[in-house]
Amino acid sequence: MSGTGSADERKVSSLRELSPAIEPPRDLWPQIEARINAERRSAPAAQPRPARARAVPPRWLAAAAVMASVAVGVWIGRSLLPAPGPGVQSPGSARASFAAAPTALDVAYVSDPRYQRDRAALMKSLQTRLAALPPAARAKVMASLAAIQRAKQDLQSALGKDPGNALLQELLVNTYQDEMRVLTDIHAASDAGRGI
Amino acid sequence: MTQAQAEDTRVDWEAALVQRACTGDTRAFERLYREHAGRVYGLCLRMTRDAHLAEDCTQETFINAWRALAGFETRSSLSTWLHRIAVNVSLAKRRKASPVAPSLDDEQGTGGACEWTLETPVEVQEIEAAIGALPEGARDALVLHALYGYSHGEAAQMLGVAEGTCKAQLHRARKLLRERLNVEVG
Amino acid sequence: MGFSRLAAAMTVLFASAAACASGDKTFERQVPAEAHGVVDISNVNGTVVVSGWDRPEVSVRAELSEGVERVDVSTDHGRTTVKVVQPHSGHGGEADLHVQIPKDSELTVSAVSADVATAGVTGVQRLNTVSGDITAELGGSDLELKSVSGNVKLKGHGQPARLHVSTVSGDVHLEHGAGELEAGTVSGTLVVSLDSARSVRARSTSGDVHFEGKLARGADFDATSVSGDLNVRASADAGYAYEVSTFSGDISNCFNATPSEHGHLPGHTLQGTRGDGAGHLRLKTMSGDVQLCDRK
Numbered sequence A: 001m002s003g004t005g006s007a008d009e010r011k012v013s014s015l016r017e018l019s020p021a022i023e024p025p026r027d028l029w030p031q032i033e034a035r036i037n038a039e040r041r042s043a044p045a046a047q048p049r050p051a052r053a054r055a056v057p058p059r060w061l062a063a064a065a066v067m068a069s070v071a072v073g074v075w076i077g078r079s080l081l082p083a084p085g086p087g088v089q090s091p092g093s094a095r096a097s098f099a100a101a102p103t104a105l106d107v108a109y110v111s112d113p114r115y116q117r118d119r120a121a122l123m124k125s126l127q128t129r130l131a132a133l134p135p136a137a138r139a140k141v142m143a144s145l146a147a148i149q150r151a152k153q154d155l156q157s158a159l160g161k162d163p164g165n166a167l168l169q170e171l172l173v174n175t176y177q178d179e180m181r182v183l184t185d186i187h188a189a190s191d192a193g194r195g196i
Numbered sequence B: 001m002t003q004a005q006a007e008d009t010r011v012d013w014e015a016a017l018v019q020r021a022c023t024g025d026t027r028a029f030e031r032l033y034r035e036h037a038g039r040v041y042g043l044c045l046r047m048t049r050d051a052h053l054a055e056d057c058t059q060e061t062f063i064n065a066w067r068a069l070a071g072f073e074t075r076s077s078l079s080t081w082l083h084r085i086a087v088n089v090s091l092a093k094r095r096k097a098s099p100v101a102p103s104l105d106d107e108q109g110t111g112g113a114c115e116w117t118l119e120t121p122v123e124v125q126e127i128e129a130a131i132g133a134l135p136e137g138a139r140d141a142l143v144l145h146a147l148y149g150y151s152h153g154e155a156a157q158m159l160g161v162a163e164g165t166c167k168a169q170l171h172r173a174r175k176l177l178r179e180r181l182n183v184e185v186g
Numbered sequence C: 001m002g003f004s005r006l007a008a009a010m011t012v013l014f015a016s017a018a019a020c021a022s023g024d025k026t027f028e029r030q031v032p033a034e035a036h037g038v039v040d041i042s043n044v045n046g047t048v049v050v051s052g053w054d055r056p057e058v059s060v061r062a063e064l065s066e067g068v069e070r071v072d073v074s075t076d077h078g079r080t081t082v083k084v085v086q087p088h089s090g091h092g093g094e095a096d097l098h099v100q101i102p103k104d105s106e107l108t109v110s111a112v113s114a115d116v117a118t119a120g121v122t123g124v125q126r127l128n129t130v131s132g133d134i135t136a137e138l139g140g141s142d143l144e145l146k147s148v149s150g151n152v153k154l155k156g157h158g159q160p161a162r163l164h165v166s167t168v169s170g171d172v173h174l175e176h177g178a179g180e181l182e183a184g185t186v187s188g189t190l191v192v193s194l195d196s197a198r199s200v201r202a203r204s205t206s207g208d209v210h211f212e213g214k215l216a217r218g219a220d221f222d223a224t225s226v227s228g229d230l231n232v233r234a235s236a237d238a239g240y241a242y243e244v245s246t247f248s249g250d251i252s253n254c255f256n257a258t259p260s261e262h263g264h265l266p267g268h269t270l271q272g273t274r275g276d277g278a279g280h281l282r283l284k285t286m287s288g289d290v291q292l293c294d295r296k
Helices: A029-042 A058-079 A092-098 A104-110 A113-124 A126-131 A135-161 A166-193 B003-022 B026-048 B051-071 B078-097 B124-132 B136-147 B152-159 B163-181 C003-013
Strands: A011-014 B117-123 C025-032 C038-053 C057-064 C070-076 C079-085 C095-102 C106-119 C125-129 C134-137 C142-147 C152-155 C161-167 C172-185 C190-204 C209-225 C230-235 C240-246 C251-253 C260-262 C265-274 C279-285 C290-294
Touching: A011 B124, A029 A166, A029 B026, A029 B051, A113 A126, A113 A166, A126 A135, A126 A166, A135 A166, A166 C209, A166 C279, B003 B026, B003 B051, B026 B051, B026 B078, B026 B124, B026 B136, B026 C190, B026 C209, B051 B078, B078 B136, B078 B152, B117 B124, B124 B136, B124 B163, B136 B152, B136 B163, B152 B163, C025 C070, C057 C070, C057 C079, C079 C095, C125 C134, C134 C142, C142 C152, C152 C161, C209 C240, C230 C279, C240 C251, C240 C290, C251 C265, C265 C290, C279 C290
Parallel strands: C038 C079, C038 C095, C038 C106, C106 C125, C106 C134, C125 C142, C134 C152, C142 C161, C152 C172, C161 C172, C172 C190, C190 C209, C209 C230, C209 C279, C230 C290, C240 C279, C251 C290
Antiparallel strands: A011 B117, C025 C057, C057 C095, C070 C079, C240 C265, C260 C265
């Protein structure tokens, strides 16, 4: 079997002693989740689900939809790439083919128009929203936003050197999602401060 | 806690996760994925003999499972249900990769009761390589019956063949393994 | 009087009278409440202390500083609302609320600069603050706690619960938790101790994550950070399989296992199994350091 190279060196006296389970060489969940979220976004009524007992505030639905759109961007980005090898290593051929376009992955992540629109709306009102926060909170939040910005830059820079790196891709998606979460939290927090 | 009690607890916990996943809780579905990914991937890998294809099969299996989760009867075994999906996906992917269908096995044989014991112990790597070298039909039947513990009838149903054909494939698998490993398989 | 008109009258009856416009003042009100009803509390500035009791009523006591307009307490169809009302313009004041609620109530607290503390509440809790701190006793099965810059401090009793905690810059401290935990922060520090973990998902951007606890059989543990460090001390009766990945951080462990490099590409990976390997533990960072050891 190609690419398996079982490392199990024990001897067995029966086929039934073989372990049925073989762990995938890399974590497949992020891509599965991205596909699920993409399908949910495109056809929310197609899957019959019992109603949730607790109503979800509209702003969290919006945030969830945005995160789903980022996930779609990830799925699209990953589907354009050859599958990376085990762990964080990417095949040499992937590096060669994407060495000339280090920003291609970044473009794929944020190319979803709905994500761009929602993020732009949140960024537009960011300064006003920050001003509505208590001063100490405002300073801490700005520091956190700066941390997110640095994380994005560091990850994009690292991905430029190793574009097929699944670990970096996952962390970058997490960072985009966290940025949206923070922007949405600031939005809600400033509304609360106004007593709405 | 006895083995049976532990299994009951596990099934209850799994049923609760399925219910939560049905409401759209992807975290709960992720838990199910983590629990079953190894066995599903192992099945896909042994059927397709290709790591990249096996990854695709595993992903398709869980995505199909997500879509069909509302129709899953929590009384049944989730593991078996996932394996059925995985077998279907693997067979489809394999057909797409090599459209020429292998000829049906004419070999007669009951493939009867066999514990798949080896006369002398053999290294796991060697056995896996021998299984991987088996013809597709024989390999599929062997993996489902000997490794995953499905009965002849269950394995046949999953593979879409008659039970007699499945038994014949198992008989063939046993014979080929005996030749390759140079040990008696009983 | 028809039932609906009576209900409307009762709602108005329990609304607070306007308080005096100046000077510190106290406020007290009790209203009947369902044992499994909903209680919503909102306060912009001050403190909110909530405790659960066995009585079918909500009791509100408040110390209000100058500038607070009033406290509204109303009840309608099983939902009790307690709201500190600030003036629309000008500076508001501080309100220190002490609220006692039926312990199985579903509790929601929304605060801005108010610290929130709960104890003895066994129903669902949803506690949100902007800059206030949250201190909660884990008594129920479902808790969601969010703060932007406030710190979150939780104490459990080892009873399983579904716990969701998120902050932007606040720290999170959890001790004696159990069950399922989802915790996220951007730059805060996560310090988590679980008596029994079935599922843990911890995420940070630059904050450090410290975990110490026991993994239940078949548990799933996922911790990721971009630049924060991950420090995990875990034990599991049924063991766990671990996978540690970092792009440019260091990996250290107490098992004498050697991380593997990826040839000419950056990154380290450490994989292995402890005991029977029934659980799964995954640690991932870009530049943060990772340490994995057994829990003593």
